[in-house]
Amino acid sequence: MNQVTTESQQRERIRIQIYDTADEASCTLAREIAELIRARAKAGRSVVLGLATGGTPVRLYRELIRMHREEGLSFANVVTFNLDEYHGLPREHSQSYWRFMHEQLFDHIDIPASAINVPDGMVPRAEVFAWCRAYEQKIKDAGGIDLQVLGIGRTGHIGFNEPGSGADSRTRLVTLDSMTRRDAARDFIGEANVPRHAITMGVGSILDARRIVLLSWGGAKARVVADAAEKPPSEALPASFLQQHGDVTFHVDRASASELTRIKLPWLVGPVEWTPAISRRAVVWLSRQVKKPVLKLLDDDYTEHGMTDLLTEQGPAYILNIRIFNELQHTITGWPGGKPDADDTHRPERAAPHPKRVLVLSPEPSDDVIGMGGTIRRLVEQGHQVTVACQTSGNLGVPDEEAASYADFMIELEDSDAKGASNTFVRKIRQQLDEKSAFDIDPPELRRFKGALRREEERAAVRACGVTKENSVFLDLPFYEQGRYRQFRIGDADVDAVVALLRKIEPHQIFATGASEDPSSLPAICFSVLRQALEKTRGDAWRRDCRVWIYRGASGIWDIAEIDMAVPMSPMELSAKIQSICHHKSQRSQTPARSQQAGEAWQQAEQHNQSVARAYDEFGLANYEAIEPFRQWME
Ligand code: F6R
Numbered sequence: 001m002n003q004v005t006t007e008s009q010q011r012e013r014i015r016i017q018i019y020d021t022a023d024e025a026s027c028t029l030a031r032e033i034a035e036l037i038r039a040r041a042k043a044g045r046s047v048v049l050g051l052a053t054g055g056t057p058v059r060l061y062r063e064l065i066r067m068h069r070e071e072g073l074s075f076a077n078v079v080t081f082n083l084d085e086y087h088g089l090p091r092e093h094s095q096s097y098w099r100f101m102h103e104q105l106f107d108h109i110d111i112p113a114s115a116i117n118v119p120d121g122m123v124p125r126a127e128v129f130a131w132c133r134a135y136e137q138k139i140k141d142a143g144g145i146d147l148q149v150l151g152i153g154r155t156g157h158i159g160f161n162e163p164g165s166g167a168d169s170r171t172r173l174v175t176l177d178s179m180t181r182r183d184a185a186r187d188f189i190g191e192a193n194v195p196r197h198a199i200t201m202g203v204g205s206i207l208d209a210r211r212i213v214l215l216s217w218g219g220a221k222a223r224v225v226a227d228a229a230e231k232p233p234s235e236a237l238p239a240s241f242l243q244q245h246g247d248v249t250f251h252v253d254r255a256s257a258s259e260l261t262r263i264k265l266p267w268l269v270g271p272v273e274w275t276p277a278i279s280r281r282a283v284v285w286l287s288r289q290v291k292k293p294v295l296k297l298l299d300d301d302y303t304e305h306g307m308t309d310l311l312t313e314q315g316p317a318y319i320l321n322i323r324i325f326n327e328l329q330h331t332i333t334g335w336p337g338g339k340p341d342a343d344d345t346h347r348p349e350r351a352a353p354h355p356k357r358v359l360v361l362s363p364e365p366s367d368d369v370i371g372m373g374g375t376i377r378r379l380v381e382q383g384h385q386v387t388v389a390c391q392t393s394g395n396l397g398v399p400d401e402e403a404a405s406y407a408d409f410m411i412e413l414e415d416s417d418a419k420g421a422s423n424t425f426v427r428k429i430r431q432q433l434d435e436k437s438a439f440d441i442d443p444p445e446l447r448r449f450k451g452a453l454r455r456e457e458e459r460a461a462v463r464a465c466g467v468t469k470e471n472s473v474f475l476d477l478p479f480y481e482q483g484r485y486r487q488f489r490i491g492d493a494d495v496d497a498v499v500a501l502l503r504k505i506e507p508h509q510i511f512a513t514g515a516s517e518d519p520s521s522l523p524a525i526c527f528s529v530l531r532q533a534l535e536k537t538r539g540d541a542w543r544r545d546c547r548v549w550i551y552r553g554a555s556g557i558w559d560i561a562e563i564d565m566a567v568p569m570s571p572m573e574l575s576a577k578i579q580s581i582c583h584h585k586s587q588r589s590q591t592p593a594r595s596q597q598a599g600e601a602w603q604q605a606e607q608h609n610q611s612v613a614r615a616y617d618e619f620g621l622a623n624y625e626a627i628e629p630f631r632q633w634m635e
Helices: 022-042 058-071 097-104 125-141 178-184 203-207 219-230 238-244 276-289 299-304 308-314 317-329 367-381 400-416 424-435 444-463 492-505 522-536 541-545 571-582 592-597 601-618
Strands: 015-019 047-051 078-082 084-086 147-150 172-175 197-200 211-216 248-253 357-362 385-390 472-474 509-512 547-551 565-569 626-633
Touching: 015 022, 022 047, 022 058, 022 147, 022 211, 022 248, 058 097, 078 097, 078 125, 084 097, 125 172, 125 197, 203 238, 211 238, 219 238, 219 248, 276 308, 276 317, 299 308, 299 317, 308 317, 357 367, 357 492, 367 385, 367 444, 367 509, 367 547, 367 565, 367 571, 367 601, 367 626, 385 444, 400 424, 400 444, 424 444, 444 472, 444 571, 492 522, 509 522, 565 571, 565 601, 571 601, 601 626
Parallel strands: 015 248, 047 078, 047 147, 147 211, 211 248, 357 385, 357 509, 385 472, 509 547
Antiparallel strands: 084 197, 172 197, 547 626, 565 626
16 A cells, blocks of 8 residues: 555655645545544444644644534544653643643544543553553554554654654653654743653554554654655654555645655656756755765766756756856845845845835744844845834743743832832732743733743844844734644734734835744744735735745755855854844743753754855855855745
């Protein structure tokens, strides 16, 4: 069942279906599940589903709920087994998978409570082994899993089977990988709060399912999806063991498919149409493969790497090399808003008008300076009217201790001033902090307080880039203020707020992020709000003269072949950027040891910008200290 059917898929040892959107893919799986449930119900039998948590299956669960409400799909004959649970978290904990499953699915359908099985995070250590065996036995007694839904972690884990997990591993207690804990840090408001252990079904337990469907969205998972499907199975990447199962399908969106050989390096698996984009990608890849700068690539290098037809069409090598060299050279500019009065034929941004009205959208405070702090500063220095707008307040990302120390500071000030009127608001905040535990949902006042804290950090950060207080805007979009991670839902009010801002500024340039990230991530949701706002303003006159640039977010892989504008930074500019990121104090790691491990946002930004500069250098272009990359977005 797993064998692939077309030449271009020859490297894939697993059937992979690529969809334009995560919604489409989720609906396809929802339909498959619904058919299975209905067929079994007709035959008077039950269905056993294996379920996953995390951001990935949220859309699938929403569609199943919709089918239940609108199409009468009943779950009365369904039994479920969840893959995993954090060890040490009680059911009621806001981040427990038990609670996640109830909030995202079970509370909204007619599944009997007795048919729901989620590993128990509170089993005492000494009893875990016996408990896990009993869980496996229960799956067997239920008839085995008919259909197992999986997500995939950036470590290549399925369930919580981290690298090192064998193909025959069974349900057990595991230690979480540091990357997995970092990925969960946002949910737990800091990595230090993420549990270190979990109970998970093993790879072997998963492979026992009769059918397996793995879902993956966003560019951050692209590498691991390609490796799982194309590399020989190995414990280094547990998802690769899925190749050993006879009936597995991966449903992925375009961003998650982007590292598959047939998409990324299609000339290796069959004839291709050598479009400018593919030619550029191929030459960049070849230069890296043979470790030579582009201008030194020989005809033989091309022919030995399956690119003879590219040479025939566009060669010889030295002509092709020079052309691609020039193309990449032209992406580099110290004038991100366009160079006034200069010939802009080969520049990424047009010269006129100058100055430009520029709108930088930041999903949360800090995304802007992390992604493009150097470029914001350049734009301001070069005379453009730069407005930086935070789409959300980011208040969910502020740890309680941080809020408490600000509240204490304010109370202390008041107390030391005998004449000071008692600020009841701050005292109320202090009381709320005292009364809640770290994972209780924050009351509205506390969210406001935390939001104000992030506003001040943001103002300081963008001020360091030259942006005035008046040009630092906070939209506090309602979907965020009224929601929580994984529960956000965009409404008209969100889109209208961005439409109003666009119409007020009428920008010549918009800088945004999140275009190819996991759709459940905050940057992707914020980008979706922008996209809808652009849709609504399509007919406006200013739109004819407006370009949208995407800056890179915290995750995802950008090959230099995909960069449309590269803004270099000197060592001094890079340290100025780092300083502005550091103004976001509430986002710094809470544990000093962590900062040694390159986990801080500023360290990641520095490393990323330097690695882009290195890639340009290795390709044979200029050797800069660091580069901020951008892609032009086409509607
Ligand atoms: C969750 C699970 C994990 C997730 C994976 C991806 O039950 O088993 O393997 O599927 O970590 O997480 P998200 O979907 O949040 O990217």
